[in-house]
Amino acid sequence: MATGELNPNHYPAQRAAKAVQHYLNTLYGSPYRVIFLNRVHSGYAEDVADSGRKYKLEITVQDHISNKTENCTAEVLFPGGEQQRPPQVQASLEELPTTDTKAEEEALFQKYKTNQGVLSEHLPDSHGHVDPDMEPFLHLGSAASSFIMLNESTENTLYNVAQVANVTQLKTENDQLKFDYYVLLHDMISQEIIHWKLLFTWSPQEGVKVLQMEKLPHSHHDETPQNNN
Template sequence: MTLMMVVVLAVLTGVTGSPNVKIRPGAESEDASVHPNSVPETVEQTESFGQQNVSSQEELEQHVMETGELNPSHYPAQRAAKVIQHYLNTRYGSPYKVFGLQTVHSGNAEDVADSGRKYQLEISVQELISNATEKCSAEVLFPRGEGQHSPQVQASCEGLLKINTKAQEEALFQKYKMNQSQLSAQYLPDSYGHIEHDMEPFWHLGQVAASFVMLKESTENSLYNMAQVANVTQLATENDRLKFDYHILLHDMVSQEIIHWKLLFTWSPPEGVKVLHMEQLPHCHGCDKPPNTN
């Protein structure tokens, strides 16, 4: 009888395993993705707070996403950095100098009393025509309050600002200042992504002018790109400045809509782009999505 009881106990032990073995909570989901800006919990923290309310944890993660250190590849940092690109174009852009965001290296966000939310960023900016690149420090403040307020930007990119394009700009200005048959063109680029060489400065000029719209419209929840110049018409020269009427298409990366804007502006080498009027046009139902919207 004693021998039989020993055998039965041995069999039961082999089937059920050791009663002292524990599976660590969460081990089965160890490969699951975590919030990009959350701080990983230690085993002790997991055991201590394992019973926390799920909604409270989500609120904590949302707070971490919006303040403190940001993930450079995620939307909060990318959206703020894109504003810096638009700012540089409005201040320093020309038909031969256009700035683009290349990389976000690091970023932080913080609430500033009742003023809004401030982002401090380290980014690399590229001048798209010369391909020159510089690492820059920048600060973006998204104001709070009623109505639409443009972000306030401070940026230090001294190397890129020293790129000398005065000779090309002056030659272009003189050519079209004396132009008897004023410029008119459509679809820059065309449906194949092609732009005639002579029209490239006017595509660049459209990008610079579009940055005035994108800077004005930018918020923490928006992300815009220039898509296409649908139409450009040169108007009569005024006060020693070339004058243009542009119909531009912007790509709203959030809604995936193509937004049409009319821009009236002047340009001269000494004064740069001066926007006289900007107007959002009614939504164009059935319009084909233009190329080059990334």
């Protein structure tokens, strides 16, 4: 792996920057906020004795829903050793790149807290359509998938969401909405489509709390990835 100044457009800098994207989504992702990498401005890599490789980055991130952007300074440490461990990320944003979503989040929460068990949808449906009422759950699944992608990220991967395929609402527990998602992730390096089951809770106050991430067996009929994340 290269050290020193990095080409912002090459894989080493892009991989580290993607880890920052996933990290920010684990903190701030919601049905009305999904953060994507917009651009890598600069990157620097150095070996850290007995720890791994550290990347220092200047990037721009973008809220997919509002399209607002914000500059971000970050450090990403990919741990060394034979055992795979998630990268350690520190990131500094001046403010979230989005408009205030509290009212929309609270309205969605109250609606589905009252109508438990009514949600079980394919996203998109068999005609490739996503109902506008289901778009917040498409966004929520995309943001929550960052927990998987951050956990699985290494210096040899580059993950995107290929498809949020299915969402089922489960019985509410501890005043949190609970969901079972089926998602397909695309590793840009290996071109592999990886199927995952994701169980998590969400509320406007607590955000996304992952309960279980399960990697599923390979399918012989993998869907074509849509690299929109």
